[in-house]
Amino acid sequence: VQLQSNKEDNAADPLLCIITSPPCFPPPHPPSPFRETPASSPIISATFPHPSSSSLSSTRSSRRTLSVSIATTTISSLILSFYSSALSKSAINTDFFDLPNSGGVKALDLRPGTGATPVDGDQVVIHYYGRLAAKQGWRFDSTYDHKDGIGEPIPFVFTLGSGKVISGIEAAVRSMQVGGTRRVIIPPSQGYQNTSQEPIPPNFFDRQRLFTTIFNPTRLANGEGSTLGTLIFDIELISLRH
Incomplete structure (x- = not known):
C-alpha cells in the first residue's frame, strides 16, 4: 500500500523549531x-x-x-x-556538537549531570521524549506517557551496548552523567533500522505512523531516506547499575 505524504512532511526546515524549543522535561x-x-x-x-x-x-x-x-x-x-x-x-x-564515534549524532547538553558515567554492560535508566523530524517534530513516544498502577511515569531501562536499542540513544547516553539531560539529533543511519529496535511506542497508532513514515517504500525509492528517519530525543539519565 502506497502512503500519501502529508503537507506537514514538507516543512522547509523541520528541525528549526524543534532544536530551539525549551526542554521537554519539567524543571x-x-x-x-x-x-x-x-x-x-x-x-x-x-x-x-x-x-x-x-x-x-x-x-x-x-x-x-x-x-x-x-x-x-x-x-x-x-x-x-x-x-x-x-x-x-x-x-x-549553545551550539550542538558531534558525539565522537557516533555516526553523526549531534548533541546539546540542556542540563549537565553530576553523577557517574555509564559504560557498556551497565543497566541504565532514562526518561525520554522522542520526536520525528519528518512530521514537524511530532512526538511519537515519551516515558512520561507510560504510567504504573499508581499513575507514576515508568522510565525506560536497557543494558548499554546490548544492541537492542537504536544506536543514536546508546551513543547519547554513553557520555552522559547521571542527573543530566541531553537533546540529540539522530540521523537515519543511527535511528530505527527495523521495527523491533527499542524504544518501541506502546500505542499501536503511534507505532504504525512512526514506522510507515520511516520505512515508506515509495518515498525511500524517491531518495528521501536521508530525511525520513531523522529523530530528536530529549534524554534524562536517571540512574545506572554496574
Missing part, C-alpha cells in the same frame, strides 16, 4: 517563600455612609489576604518564568 520547582492561599472575594459593604466596624475589619482582612495571594502568585510566576527562560536561552545560544 525542578524551587521552594516558594509563601504558602499559596486562595484569594478571598473582597467584601463590598451595601451601606456606604457608615460602615460597621465588623465590616471594615472583614474588608481589611480580605484585602490583606488578597494582597498576600497576589504577591505569592507573582513571585512564583517570576521564579518559574526566569528558570524556563534561562534554560530556553541556553538551548538557543
Whole structure:
C-alpha cells in the first residue's frame, strides 16, 4: 500500500523549531517563600455612609489576604518564568556538537549531570521524549506517557551496548552523567533500522505512523531516506547499575 505524504512532511526546515524549543522535561520547582492561599472575594459593604466596624475589619482582612495571594502568585510566576527562560536561552545560544564515534549524532547538553558515567554492560535508566523530524517534530513516544498502577511515569531501562536499542540513544547516553539531560539529533543511519529496535511506542497508532513514515517504500525509492528517519530525543539519565 502506497502512503500519501502529508503537507506537514514538507516543512522547509523541520528541525528549526524543534532544536530551539525549551526542554521537554519539567524543571525542578524551587521552594516558594509563601504558602499559596486562595484569594478571598473582597467584601463590598451595601451601606456606604457608615460602615460597621465588623465590616471594615472583614474588608481589611480580605484585602490583606488578597494582597498576600497576589504577591505569592507573582513571585512564583517570576521564579518559574526566569528558570524556563534561562534554560530556553541556553538551548538557543549553545551550539550542538558531534558525539565522537557516533555516526553523526549531534548533541546539546540542556542540563549537565553530576553523577557517574555509564559504560557498556551497565543497566541504565532514562526518561525520554522522542520526536520525528519528518512530521514537524511530532512526538511519537515519551516515558512520561507510560504510567504504573499508581499513575507514576515508568522510565525506560536497557543494558548499554546490548544492541537492542537504536544506536543514536546508546551513543547519547554513553557520555552522559547521571542527573543530566541531553537533546540529540539522530540521523537515519543511527535511528530505527527495523521495527523491533527499542524504544518501541506502546500505542499501536503511534507505532504504525512512526514506522510507515520511516520505512515508506515509495518515498525511500524517491531518495528521501536521508530525511525520513531523522529523530530528536530529549534524554534524562536517571540512574545506572554496574
